[in-house]
Amino acid sequence: MRKVWLLAALVAAPVQAQELADAIRLGDERGVAASLAQANRPLAYGETPLMLAVSHQDRGAVRALIRAGARVNAVDQDGVGALWLACEMGDAGMIGALLDAGADPRRARSDGATPLHLCARFAPVSVVERMAHGEVDLRDARGQTPLMWAASSGRAEAVSALLRAGASARAVSQGGFTPLLFAVKSGSVAAVSALLAAGADATARGPENTSAAQLAAYQGRWDVLRLLIERGGVDLNERDREGWQLLHRAAAGGDVGLIRLLIARGAAVEGLSGPSHITWVTEANFGVAPPPVPPKAPLLMAAEAGQADAMKALIAAGAKADFVAQDGENLLIAAARSRTLTALDAALAALPKPELVDAKGNSALHVLAGSRPAADLAAMFMAMARAGARPDLANARGATPAKIAAGAQTEVRNAFLAAFPQAQAGQASPAT
Template sequence: MPPTGQMRAKATKLSSIHDAVKLGVVEEVEYMVKEGASVNEVDKTKDRFTPLHWACEKGALEVLHWLLWHGADMTVQTPKGWTPSHIAAIRGQDACMQALANNGANLNAKDARDATPAHLAAVHGNSFTLHTILRAGVDVTATDKMGWTPVHCSSFHGRLGCLQLSIRWGGNIEEADNSGNTPAHLAAMEGHLHCLKYLVSEGMTASHVLGARNDNGETPKMLAQQFYKENIIEYISAIEWERDHPEEAENLTFPAHVSAYTGDLDHLRMLIDNGIVNINERDDKGATPAHKAAGQGHVEILQWLIEMGANVKITNQAGETPLDIARRFAQLAAVKILMQYTNELDEEDEDNSDGRMQERILQKERRREKERRREEREQRREERRREKYEAYRERKRGRRSKIKELRKDLDELEENEDADELEREELVQHIKELEEEQENDGVDEDDEEDEEDEESAAEEEFISPPPAGNTEGTNMEFTAKQRREARGRAKKKCDELERLLLIAKKNYTQLGGQLPEERERLKLDRDSKR
């Protein structure tokens, strides 16, 4: 049946299915497909986009789902080799990317430069979209024509979030591109200090990461000097100074360890009491101040550390506790103090072992119950979303049918010369209201989110650990005071909602809308005039 009214007006404005997709109007897309348009039609611009490309470009998720349900091809490539998943990666449309992945899109597809969607998401810093791609199981080590992986792309463009994601999901920070540049080279030449620091922290050693050379024999520092990246030069120079002056560097890096080693209790007390260092801080070999004091036999420092709550069971990289260090260096007084304190700790551990075991079992059960309830909550949420969407579609269809009937009645009135003008105005007003409702209607997920928050809070309270002590016979019902306070909060919330409702009504009327009570008043006035 040919379009009428508002649909006919829209059809004159939208010259192709691509224009309808850009607007995100499912009904218009559906109408144009019925009129003969193809869901895989390529537009005439230089980009050569299909409707699916445009849906990913604009983030039109509802249109995207409709196109996928009606057989849109997810493998069509533009002249640059971009599939719809490439476009979603560039624009950071993670919801569209998830929909494509759920419908079997190839997220390892390569464009004309052999870049995958993961490469493009990393280039543009779209970490949420990159996370969606990585969760779909793509190859994070895939390279483009320059030999770059997503790790290289993130480093070159300074995208720290994407860099962390790529490495966490298996990216190699030492892999060299076609020119021999590692990610550290690329971060250094572009001056991205935050990315370079992260690469150094994730590497074997700072010297290993910063000492790598590309095919031209250049290190990251050389590239930073070549491109005048002063922040990178200062950072690497400081690391090199620490490497060349280890004793001075240790004094600066671990002052508490130096104080414990030299027996300077006053300085050590000042550092720990003022919160400058942690009492159990480890140096680059895993040793704590207690290890240093035990090795030198500084009994007074050991006693003070124990009184302040130092953990003397911590082991260094060699697996030695402070007691082991004291034995190795024959510091008998330190051995005696540490053995006495260690025996006391062992007795306490033995007394508390049963209680800790029971607590661990309870925690495990609570975690398991929490996970089960979370899965049930997700399932209910999906069911509610599906029901709301079906109700939304039904409302749309019902209003379209009603508008069609009213327009038919209006056409009959216009053909009848003796028709009542007031009745015609009522029909026009009713049609206008239905069209406004049709345009403003949507799938409202606010209530669903509120329900989810309430369910989650209730379940958290249900599975939260019981209070300490014996709770047998405790009255868990609300007291009168608690009920009064709850009523007060509810009344305050009601007043706030009423105020917001008045503001919303005022805005609605200022924009030309008619409230139900206003329409009722006009109808009563017309009836009285008759």
């Protein structure tokens, strides 16, 4: 958007300022010097030549304009000035020149963000250290401090600099986020560690009563979650807003080391998921909440996600391969849903019963026959054939895997027939 404004500025600038704007745009330092009398002449939308020079990252023009008396604290119609732009670009030399000329790092733009907020996210730590004197817990319109901005980007050095300057590690934004929760979401172990060392409240809850550990798991920030668990004080079996425990998340994510750590610390290997507290209000489902998901053990979630190594680790830790959910889903069906050969092989090794069906009479082979094409699909059909799966097994509606595959996409149908040639020869008839 700003580039569009710059072009508009060049078109709409007064005649007296046009030469200066063109000189800045072309990087013509002599032209800039010759036109410095227009240093404070506004361009379109209230932008000044100094802002234009910063936007073009022209240090020479910036210094020349400052020497000519350009107002470093002038702002455009949105309340944005040269220092905000320089902080967004993270140019330490340009920022330093503006600060030397008296640019105010604590002046807020229309959304409440100050240059200190932007530099905390984008600028080198040396700049943050220079700017972080006096009041550092400034709030933008969302109640977020510069420390939160730095934490949300995982900038550990900037986080540490602001903490040394007295920033509060326990501040809370209007949305209910603390600097620690922002750092957790970023995935930066270093930023999380710095905040914890500074006294951040690891027990603080975010929106929907979400803990730091749950947020780390929800975002797939496994290293951060490992740090929080090893630090202690995490309720390993608490369910999050989707009804999942930490072990469910780790199982679906496939982090074997984390799975073992959770189990060693007391996570229930057979712990079941609970009801979701999320209400889906979208155009896709016309505001109707999704159907409830039956409670599931971590092993089923690992299988559904195609995480073979996680499946093996859970089984080795005592997970029951013959667990069946309330809707009849079993380990084989869950692995079939993943369309991942390694997961199906692990499931068949732990539960060699391809005839098992769910509440609707569907077997794992039914699921595969109704799948979309996938890289592992042909090999999965072969694995099911070797295990003795029946292409003629009818579900509650009378449909067999052979019949389902016959109406599937060509790639799926051909892969099925390669594994079950009797279906093509008319030898597969519905089981009675």
